[in-house]
Amino acid sequence: MRAVLxxxxxxxxxxxxxxxxxxxxxxxxxxxxxxxxxxxxxxALADTLHTLGTVPAGRRLLVLAGRPGRWLPPGWQVVPQVGGGLDRRLAAAFAHAAACAPGAPALLVGMDTPQLTAPMLAEPLSPAARTGFDAWYGPATDGGFWALGLARPTARLAEQLLAGLPMSVPGTGAALLDRLAAAGLTVGRLPELTDVDGPADARLVAAAAPGTRFAGRLRSLDLAPEATQ
Incomplete structure (x- = not known):
């Protein structure tokens, strides 16, 4: 009990x-x-930041390519993305998190899952529930992943898991799981979600989360249904 507290x-x-x-x-x-x-x-980004703003956390970091705008709520520290491919940018994000809060777990998501809800992360990341897990993996329906968490992130571990990982291909998620297993990490599974990539994904996600900003914005565009097939 003392360790959990x-x-x-x-x-x-x-x-x-x-x-x-x-x-x-x-x-x-x-x-x-x-x-x-x-x-x-x-x-979608505003939805994501708002949702994560309600998940208990020690720090909230927006790893951003570009400049923040009106969509950025209070409580977020903006960290510029490094150069290079997505694999390098993800690894650098975890390295930065480890340097900011040594010993704290870190979990990273993208801006493509506005249907994400706070309980999806708050429950598995609670002190009691995360005992025994070294990592968390959120699979995407396209074969990639929408979330990756590390219980004890370090720059070296992030490099081991992510550097050179083939990104944005159907086998991305499987390749990451192979690396997590090779590193000897016990992985907790998060729910499978759909990334908003193409028009069909947008309609599917909006239908699953009709109360989000994303769904409202899609409705406001008044696109013909057949145009988004």
Missing amino acids: AAPPPTLLVIAKEPLPGRVKTRLTPPCTPEQAAALAEA
Whole structure:
């Protein structure tokens, strides 16, 4: 019981791009214009930051490519992304979290799952529930992953798990699980979620979470249903 009470609160990270037209959600165009796609990306990012803002945490870090805007709520520290591929940027984010809060677990998500709810993270990351786990893995329906958590993150472990990992391909998630297993880590599974990549994903996610900013923004665009198939 004493160990549970002394467990440090987690560091929560969101890795994201500034929602600028032509730079985000390009697979939504068409049917969306670049401006509409950016508006959807902004809504998804705002949903994600709001949800993680309600999850108990010691620190909240937004690992951002670009500049923060009106969508950034209080309580978040903005950390610039490093250069290089996504694998390198993810590894650097965990290294930064480890340096900021040594000994605290860290969990990272992207900006593509606005349907994420606070209990999906708060429950598995609670001090009692996380006992015995070295990592957490959130599978995506496209074969990737939407979340990765490490109970004891270090720059070396992040490099071992992520550097050179093939990203944005159907086998990304399986490759990461192989690396987690090879590192001897006990992995806790998070719910499977759909990333918003293409138009069909957007409609599916909005239908699953109709009360989100993302769903409201999609409805406001009034796109013909057949256009988003």
